[in-house]
Amino acid sequence: MPDEIFAHPRLARVYDAFDGDRADLDAYVLLAGEVGARHVLDLGCGTGALAVLLAARGLRVSAADPAAASLAVARTKPGAELVTWHHGDATTLPDLGADLAVMTGNVAQVFLSDDDWHATLRGLRGALRAGGHLAFETRRPQYRAWEQWAAEQGTTVREVPGIGVVEQRFELVEVALPHVSFRHVYRFSDGETVVSDSTLRFRSRDEIERSLAACGFSVREVRQAPDRPGREYVFLARRTD
Numbered sequence: 531m532p533d534e535i536f537a538h539p540r541l542a543r544v545y546d547a548f549d550g551d552r553a554d555l556d557a558y559v560l561l562a563g564e565v566g567a568r569h570v571l572d573l574g575c576g577t578g579a580l581a582v583l584l585a586a587r588g589l590r591v592s593a594a595d596p597a598a599a600s601l602a603v604a605r606t607k608p609g610a611e612l613v614t615w616h617h618g619d620a621t622t623l624p625d626l627g628a629d630l631a632v633m634t635g636n637v638a639q640v641f642l643s644d645d646d647w648h649a650t651l652r653g654l655r656g657a658l659r660a661g662g663h664l665a666f667e668t669r670r671p672q673y674r675a676w677e678q679w680a681a682e683q684g685t686t687v688r689e690v691p692g693i694g695v696v697e698q699r700f701e702l703v704e705v706a707l708p709h710v711s712f713r714h715v716y717r718f719s720d721g722e723t724v725v726s727d728s729t730l731r732f733r734s735r736d737e738i739e740r741s742l743a744a745c746g747f748s749v750r751e752v753r754q755a756p757d758r759p760g761r762e763y764v765f766l767a768r769r770t771d
C-alpha cells in the first residue's frame with residue numbers, strides 16, 4: 531500500500547506544490563536519449579512529472595503507480611493523453627517491450643523487504659525488451675540523509691492554486707537502519723488534518739548489485755545524480771537474456 535502522501539486524494543493534489551523544483555528529472559531525459567529509447571516505462575510515476583516531459587519529446591511512455599490518487603493528478607497534466615497510465619505495481623505490468631524502465635524520486639527505497647524488491651525487479655525485467663535498460667536512483671547510506679532530515683524538521687506553508695493555504699509539518703520518527711521512518715502532517719485551511727507515515731530502506735551498492743544480478747540484469751554503470759553529487763547512486767543496468 532502506498533503511503534497517504536501519494537494515495538490520499540487531498541495529499542496527492544498538493545504533492546507537486548511541496549515537492550518543488552524537479553531538476554532531478556533532466557538526467558533521466560538525457561539518459562533516454564543516450565540509450566536511444568523510443569518506449570520508456572516510468573515505474574512509481576506518482577503525479578507524472580517525468581512521464582509528461584518524455585511524452586512531450588515524442589517518446590512513447592507507459593507510466594505505472596499503485597496510488598490511484600497520484601495517477602488522477604497525473605491525468606490532469608497537459609500532455610497526459612499522450613501517456614499510457616497503468617494503475618498497479620511492477621508485478622501487474624504487461625509485457626510492454628519497453629526500451630528503458632526508470633524509477634525516479636528514490637522509488638527504489640519504498641520496497642522494504644527483499645521479496646518486494648526482487649518481485650519489482652523481475653516485473654520490470656518482464657516489461658522490458660531483450661537488452662532493454664533499467665535506470666534508477668537510491669540514496670547512498672553513507673551520506674546519512676536522515677541527519678539532514680532531523681535538522682530540517684519543521685513546518686512549511688504553501689499557497690496551492692485552487693486549494694488554498696496548506697501547512698506541512700515534517701518529523702523524523704525513527705532511524706532503525708536499514709530503515710528510516712518519517713511523518714508528514716498536513717493541515718488544510720478548512721481545518722482538516724491528514725497524517726502520512728513513511729518508511730524507506732537504505733540499501734548498499736553491493737546489495738543492489740547482487741539483487742540486480744539475481745533478477746536478470748547486468749550493471750553497466752553506477753553514476754552520481756548530477757544535481758545531488760555524493761548523495762545518490764544512479765544505477766544503469768541492462769536486461770540479460
Ligand SMILES: C[S@@+](CC[C@H](N)C(=O)[O-])C[C@H]1O[C@@H](n2cnc3c(N)ncnc32)[C@H](O)[C@@H]1O
Nearest residue numbers: 532536574575576595597619620634635637640
Ligand atoms: C517519492 S514518489 C516518486 C514519484 C515520481 N517517480 C517522481 O519522481 O515524482 C514515490 C512513488 O512510489 C510509488 N510507489 C509506492 N509503492 C510502490 C510500489 N510497490 N510499486 C511502484 N511504485 C510504488 C508511490 O505511490 C509514489 O508515487
